[in-house]
Amino acid sequence: MIRKIGVLGISLLCFAAIISCEKDFSDIGTNVVNNTKFETGEILLDVEINPINIENVQADNINASISEYWLGVYNNPNAKKIEASIISQVGYVSELKNTAGIDTILTLEKVILKLPYPATSTGTTDGVTSFKLDSILGNTSVGTSVVVKQNNTYLNILNPSDPSKKNTFFSDSDYEDIQDLNEVSNFTFTPKTTHTYYDYDRVDRINPSNTYKDTIRVTKIVSNDTIAIPFLAIPLDVNKMKSLFWDKFESTEFSSKDEFNNYFRGLIIESTGNDGVLVPFNLASSPAPSLDFYYTKSIMNGTTVTDTINKKYSFPLSGIKNSHYKMTPASSPAPANNFVIQGTAGSLAEVTIIDNTKLQELRSNNWLINDALLTFYVNQTISTEANLLPQQLFLYQNKDNGTGGTSPTQLSDAYNNPSTYGGLLQKTDDDAPEKYTFRITDYISKLLNGEEDFTTDPLVLKVYNPTDNPVINNTLKTSIKTYNWNPRSVILLDGDESANGAKRAVLKISYSKEK
Structure with missing residues (x-):
């Protein structure tokens, strides 16, 4: 459902030199358009949340540089x-001795x-x-x-x-x-x-x-x-460790790294x-x-x-x-119209913001997209302590790979506009946890413009992990790995307006339109 918040203003921009005006509304963040009268406005798009249980995540240091291990x-x-x-x-150590002469x-x-x-x-x-x-x-x-x-x-x-x-x-x-x-x-x-x-x-x-x-x-x-x-x-049994290690120091088992491993x-x-x-x-x-x-x-x-x-x-x-x-499983599951985002092998959520029918309706408006913010509000009754919550969430897209599965893929905003992409925990003036917001202007603009690589496949919300960064060692990686070693969790409000009102999960689009 789309709700118009109303026209925010009218801009008339004139230049001395008259140039041809191309009706191209795909430029991201454009606030100045020549020789044309525009009206600006906002709409709210209700979003659909589908919580997903995580069965497992990659956990080894073979495919990623991991230093932090929880116990x-x-x-x-x-x-x-x-x-x-x-x-x-256990690392191999050579030339060990358990004897030292008569x-x-x-x-x-x-x-x-x-x-x-x-x-x-x-x-x-x-x-x-x-x-x-x-x-x-x-x-x-x-x-x-x-x-x-x-x-x-x-x-x-x-x-x-x-x-x-x-x-x-x-x-x-x-x-x-x-x-x-x-x-x-x-x-x-x-x-x-x-x-x-x-x-x-x-x-x-x-x-x-x-x-x-x-x-x-x-x-x-x-x-x-x-x-x-x-x-x-942690003290270990001396007799067992003597038999396993000490007594073998000068034997075949410790003769090389491969033998030891x-x-x-x-x-x-x-x-x-x-x-x-x-x-x-x-x-x-x-x-x-x-x-x-x-x-x-x-x-x-x-x-x-x-x-x-x-x-x-x-x-x-x-x-x-x-x-x-x-x-x-949680002893006190999230209440109705709430959902849990938890790292490690916890839970994430698919977020549907635009279906194909709505996409065609939006495209027919010929809007210039100025901004697009996707916001998730914290349940402040349950998730009360900001320092215990994930300090950052992450948003990506599950793209249909054409073979019956999905390919977890970075949104273009994550690498084109990393400084404004968002996802950080925002707090109120009294330091209470409030919300997480993502700026996905590039994705929405190109989606409405009909660019081939931009689809309506569901977005996915998860606890941020360092391996989610799209650029690592100056190399762009658009695929998302399943690594996650952040055990924190947060309860968020879903997109139901009747239950959550102004604090429901919502996509706000700011646009300009030719009058």
Whole structure:
């Protein structure tokens, strides 16, 4: 349905030099037309919303540069619950030793999986650096369960069925595990800025009946100072890791990278539960996440230990990495005439703004399109906290590919006018989340002008992901990938005027027309 808001004004533009006037109304954003009287106006087009459940998304780092991997549980009652896990190969390290001659004994003491938290320094006082944790979602009042498992699924960079193509792992891929590797079966974590160290009891090798406290830290250089940063420390079973790693250091399994990758196929860092926190770990950060083997080098005089040196072997989490998302339906679905947009394997929405009948009607008007804004309003009763919502949504088009399927395709405005394309969360004066608006003037203008590549196929609204950018490394990519690792969600009002009134989803077109 079209509703005319009314004529906003009449412009008469005259020039001394008379030139021929072409009735070409396809120029984008044109506000000056020579030797012609024009009236300007606005119309509102009601839009149709069709929510779509996302089954899975691409989750590997084979086909995209991904650094952020979420771990934990996020139970937002108005969106799908997410149980996010990480699957990663372990980097190969050469020339490892578990023996050191007749007068030296190497003893494995502790194995720790270390994951630095996303944290920002807030200043240093009396030599102590304070931090704030970044982008953590969920309930910090409960511990989040994590189990580290030995992966038995071979992570191949090439497609086994067609080695000429790269492989792809989706967010619901199945991974076979061999055994749990946790030191304790009920391990949970609660992120805190004070977790800048991990203490454990270490055997005094000179006096084996005694133990002493040893401290593990993760450090980095900031302004020429070495500071300890917050990190998650997951202790692993020493006996299992000794059998898997330590005892194999000088064997065939560690003789080359290929042998190692086939022998030890990586870790599954699995998080499960009904509630908890979701943490975006950067697996490409510096300092990097690592699997560390702490051992003692004991200097012997016969059977007596005369000296000890504490050392470690460190294996980075590198190679192929994937995310796994277990999604559970929302406990409180969106109310009538509302819809949910959620990242990861959440939900998106098809948006129909113009059908073919309406297109022919609009074309017959011979309008010059000055502006076209597609706006989606936030349900401010449910989605109340702006910092928890997606800070940006993205709009593209599902084009009919002629073979019974669709091709996700960039709208021309996304790359022709990226600075004005929009999609950012807009707030009210009191910082309440209000709406998301897209300027699609180029698309509407060319659609009404009848340009061949511009169709009425539905648009698609989703949570923005960096891989949605049409220009990456100075290269234009008009196809849309299914990657999404943003777990945030928002409830929006649909296009029903009787239910949502002035805050319904709507397309506003501003035009000029010859009188």
